[in-house]
Amino acid sequence: MSTAAGNPRTRTSRGWQLAELHDGELRFTVEDGLRHALRDGFFYVRQPAGTDLSAGDRFARSFYLPAEDPTGPGAPRDPYRGFHRWTAEQLGRHQGYFCRDADQTEQFFLKSTWWDQVYPAALARQAERMRDFALAIQRAVLARLDLPRELWDQATGHSLTPHGTHTLTFNHFRPEVAARGLNIHKDSGWVTVLRSTERGLEVDRDGAWHPIDPIPGTFIVNFGCAMEILTRRTATPVAAVAHRVVRQPPSGGAKPDRFSYALFVDSSLDESVCPGLFAYEAGRGLRLHAKFGAFLDDILDNTYREDTSGLY
Template identity: 90%
Template sequence: MSTAAGHPRTTALQGWQLAELCDGELYFTAEDGLLRALNDGFFYVRQPAGTDLSAGDRFARSFYLPAEDPASPTAEHPDPYRGFHRWTAEHLSRHQGYFRRDADQTEQFFLESAWWDQIYPAALARQAERMRDFALDVQRAVLARLDLPRALWDKATGHSLTPHGTHTLTFNHFRPEVAARGLNIHKDSGWVTVLRSTERGLEVDRDGEWHPIDPVPGTFIVNFGCAMEILTRRTATPVAAVAHRVVRQPPSGGAKPDRFSYALFVDSSLDESVCPGLFAYEPGSGLHLQSGFGTFLNNILDNTYREDTSGLY
């Protein structure tokens, strides 16, 4: 991956890496930006020109609010971005829909791509598709620079780059009135995550110390997940899965809006006939199956949202 020209370092980066995706390739502002990003487990990437995040931002601020009463004179046209607490795992499938966490300040909404057109407002469904396509382009650009033969990409990544992959757009609303941690320590389960974050509070673990990852306007944050870490750990280009958390959000007395974030997660196919599980690649001997992906995913998510565990492996 080449070094981008003409992009000055952003002071808010605080030593973290910044890249831009152009014609399928990532260009970092630092000469060794790729290697440093692989070691950090994440990097900032500039949003594509013309990116419109208004639908996602609106949904993030509204999905948990009660739907207006259609019979009310002031709600003749109910807000299509509210009232999504009624969509739960019982209506969809495990890990899908609305969740109100007890051990964290978060209430969340998870939705895989198969449901986007049915459940999300149309503008948000289109934004989700654009974020998915961007995330997959970023993943391809990273894979092209790793010690992994291109012929193995589909099998090695659980067909995550194809329509068989699991592509989820997830929203987080942080309730400052809840006396709990913001969001528990965890690593993302899959390949890459493209995160929209606008407020401080995100932190990453580096060498046993927590460091803030402040938002940089005009960028997404790309996290590498456990699947990428497991696949590459025996190669010449190992990729770290970043452990991260969100600190507790203090009440502001209404002085500022509640914190929100949302992210597009790229995971392996959950169909075992398509993806038998997570692999490690060893140069000279190929792919070696490590575990089933569905069980691995369930464990990561279940441990993330318990009081006395963390979403690590």
């Protein structure tokens, strides 16, 4: 991939990779940037021109608050508050509001089939744009891997199509809670496009933890377990990055609570469409590695328990 022209910043503070998506191609700011990003398991990518994240930021700061507006009776209802009432019982497994006991996070998960019905309209449109951007990044990466194009749909669990599982997830970190920020885990799927504005995210590399500080105007792209499993025996293996968020200290109200949110691209959960996670090897083709639903259940269960981590 070519070096991007006209970028005033060509390297991040710790040498992590930085790219932009241009005409369906990822252009890194250093030579051989993609190879390094595949090894690291993540990279920064510049947000598309004109990106508006105000709806997502507002929701991240508000979804966990009571629906009632504290300004008093008769105040207009804030459509970005009061999302405790949406639970897995109404939305389906792994969706809705969750308050974690072992972590500082309270979270809200929602798959694309519910966006128009649950999210405020502006947020639903932002979610669609983030999904389309994530899928474009996934295609750009796949185009540079040792994987025949005719196998893309089957190999990736039809994640590039409307059959895929596309989830927008929000995290609010409660500094008053004496717990870890967010447990060590790997994302389950293909690519994750993360909006992070505050320090606290760390990745495991070579047995040591390294901070991934936000760069204004960029997203962080993580590769997940499905990508790692698929490519492990190929000429272009992709690492799934193990990451965590460190405990957030109380600020006494001196600054807003930390938040983040991410668009996750996963395989279809319909076994008639996607039988599971595949591994690919040149000359041998695809081999079924695991049922995706069970794999996802295990990753999530181990992520949010106190005595385990979301690895495999």
